[in-house]
Amino acid sequence: MAIFNDYDKYASAYDADIEDNVYNALYERPATLALVGDVAGRRVLDAGCGSGVLSQALAASGAAVTGVDLSTNLLAIARHRLGPDVPLIQADLDQQLPIRSSTFDVVVASLVMHYLHDWSGPLSEFRRVLAPGGCVIISTHHPFVDFRPSGQGDYLGTFEFTEEWVKSGERFLMRFWHRPLHAMFDAFTAAGFTVERVSEPRPGAAVRDRSPELFEQLGREAPFIFFILRSDDRDPSPAGETPSR
Ligand SMILES: C[S@@+](CC[C@H](N)C(=O)[O-])C[C@H]1O[C@@H](n2cnc3c(N)ncnc32)[C@H](O)[C@@H]1O
Numbered sequence: 001m002a003i004f005n006d007y008d009k010y011a012s013a014y015d016a017d018i019e020d021n022v023y024n025a026l027y028e029r030p031a032t033l034a035l036v037g038d039v040a041g042r043r044v045l046d047a048g049c050g051s052g053v054l055s056q057a058l059a060a061s062g063a064a065v066t067g068v069d070l071s072t073n074l075l076a077i078a079r080h081r082l083g084p085d086v087p088l089i090q091a092d093l094d095q096q097l098p099i100r101s102s103t104f105d106v107v108v109a110s111l112v113m114h115y116l117h118d119w120s121g122p123l124s125e126f127r128r129v130l131a132p133g134g135c136v137i138i139s140t141h142h143p144f145v146d147f148r149p150s151g152q153g154d155y156l157g158t159f160e161f162t163e164e165w166v167k168s169g170e171r172f173l174m175r176f177w178h179r180p181l182h183a184m185f186d187a188f189t190a191a192g193f194t195v196e197r198v199s200e201p202r203p204g205a206a207v208r209d210r211s212p213e214l215f216e217q218l219g220r221e222a223p224f225i226f227f228i229l230r231s232d233d234r235d236p237s238p239a240g241e242t243p244s245r
Helices: 011-020 022-036 053-060 072-082 120-129 181-190 205-210 212-220
Strands: 043-047 064-069 088-090 104-110 130-141 159-167 170-178 193-199 224-231
Touching (some): 011 022, 011 072, 022 053, 022 104, 022 205, 022 212, 043 053, 043 120, 053 064, 053 072, 053 104, 064 072, 072 088, 104 120, 120 130, 181 224
Parallel strands (some): 064 088, 104 130
Antiparallel strands (some): 159 170, 193 224
């Protein structure tokens, strides 16, 4: 039987690929870091931290970073990359997080939301672990773009689709969730967030210098969409209490 999203098996290949490729290293990660802004002295949860490349950049900018991810082997690479001082938690974003309420100023969810079917639980958890007024930075598949290769032709639907990736010469079978833009906004609002910014960044000079073809392609069609969400002022639950979901 085919296994999908097997990040444990491909952890090393995935990590080697994203360190310096166009999509992650030159396009998505710089765009995410630009939206996160100045993190010096801020408490940041890197949700879906993978092998810790983004966490490393955040820590280097002075953030107190905690990473959370499902994959044992990616977390092992993250531990090696980040050293002993960055807390790393193995947890499923679909479940309640083993984190006290109101612990973070910022949650970053970089390229992880499209793995999740129902965003209500993860977004409620982000809001719970954020201090009031904190923000979430999300990068995820652009829904105008991912529904076409999905082959389902149903932009307004919410459905799973599969892709094959080749990274560092290895083939990955991937499975993602498509949802339309209004469903993303509905989930943000229902979880108690205001959408502060939507971003569809154009590629920068680093992409142009590496690959004129991808520069042209990414300049026409943003593969990812980025959001800044602001938690409203209400304290969702007293510190340390676990909300029911
Ligand atoms: C495309 S990678 C992005 C990793 C990292 N954010 C980056 O940009 O380098 C997706 C990550 O999401 C994690 N992931 C997928 N589903 C998850 C879940 N339900 N809970 C926690 N992590 C999950 C995977 O293990 C993987 O590390």
